[in-house]
Amino acid sequence: MSTSAYAVRDSMTMLRRNLKHMYRYPTITLSVAAMPVVMLLLFVYVFGGAIGNGLGLPGASNDRGEYTNFVVPGIILMAVTSGGVTTAVSVCTDMTEGIINRFRTMAISRASVLVGHVVGSVIQTMISLVFVLGLAFVVGFRPDASPIEWLAAIGLLVLLAFAVTWLSAAMGMGAKTIETASNAPTPLTFLPFLGSAVVTPDSMPVGLRWFAEYQPFTPINETLRGLMLGTEIGNDGLKAIAWCLGLIVVGYLWARAVFNRETTR
Numbered sequence: 001m002s003t004s005a006y007a008v009r010d011s012m013t014m015l016r017r018n019l020k021h022m023y024r025y026p027t028i029t030l031s032v033a034a035m036p037v038v039m040l041l042l043f044v045y046v047f048g049g050a051i052g053n054g055l056g057l058p059g060a061s062n063d064r065g066e067y068t069n070f071v072v073p074g075i076i077l078m079a080v081t082s083g084g085v086t087t088a089v090s091v092c093t094d095m096t097e098g099i100i101n102r103f104r105t106m107a108i109s110r111a112s113v114l115v116g117h118v119v120g121s122v123i124q125t126m127i128s129l130v131f132v133l134g135l136a137f138v139v140g141f142r143p144d145a146s147p148i149e150w151l152a153a154i155g156l157l158v159l160l161a162f163a164v165t166w167l168s169a170a171m172g173m174g175a176k177t178i179e180t181a182s183n184a185p186t187p188l189t190f191l192p193f194l195g196s197a198v199v200t201p202d203s204m205p206v207g208l209r210w211f212a213e214y215q216p217f218t219p220i221n222e223t224l225r226g227l228m229l230g231t232e233i234g235n236d237g238l239k240a241i242a243w244c245l246g247l248i249v250v251g252y253l254w255a256r257a258v259f260n261r262e263t264t265r
Helices: 003-024 026-046 048-054 065-096 099-104 110-138 147-174 178-183 186-194 206-214 217-229 236-263
Strands: none
Touching: 003 026, 003 110, 026 065, 026 110, 065 110, 065 147, 065 178, 065 186, 065 217, 110 147, 110 236, 147 186, 147 217, 147 236, 186 206, 186 217, 206 217, 217 236
């Protein structure tokens, strides 16, 4: 069997390990969806009428329908980024509780530990996303995407999930305590709200507007909104893919460098 075949086999073993953890502790998956669910209810039922009316969305102050459609893509992004916290915590737990030292004594691919965590976390994130999207339909989200557009939206969310997960895995490996690991990816969770998730960048002060226009989550959010609701995407689609792929590369190289440093001490 070739080296690459051994690496794939070991990665599948580590993935099964992480999926078993997810099965035994389903509350972890629910906790990933908890914050996006709270934010969805808050922005639809508490702030939805006022913000939607301020943005000039028709019908927003009455049935909140237009603003619900506007805000849900941003909440979906938040559901994806929320998975980074559990990734960082699970990786940090392995790094600090000795299991990595056990793996070092076994004839397994070193990369398989990371791959198992990342792929398992992406699956967990997508499952939590189903809960959030289901609730979005309940509160009035009404997309008009075609099957092809839904597939494109799902593909974009998977790319983003891999990007966030690799970055969070690197943060978790570099953290010395579980508390530090749980806090490190938090800025990623709220970064969509400093973009076009809940309001348009045009409504922001100049400095914040500049940041909102050029940070990665704005083109990702606009692409997702366009795919689901039929709004104009323009070149945001290419920017979104480029940002996701770039963040995946950065996260992977960062995670691999930290892992190699920590496991060769």
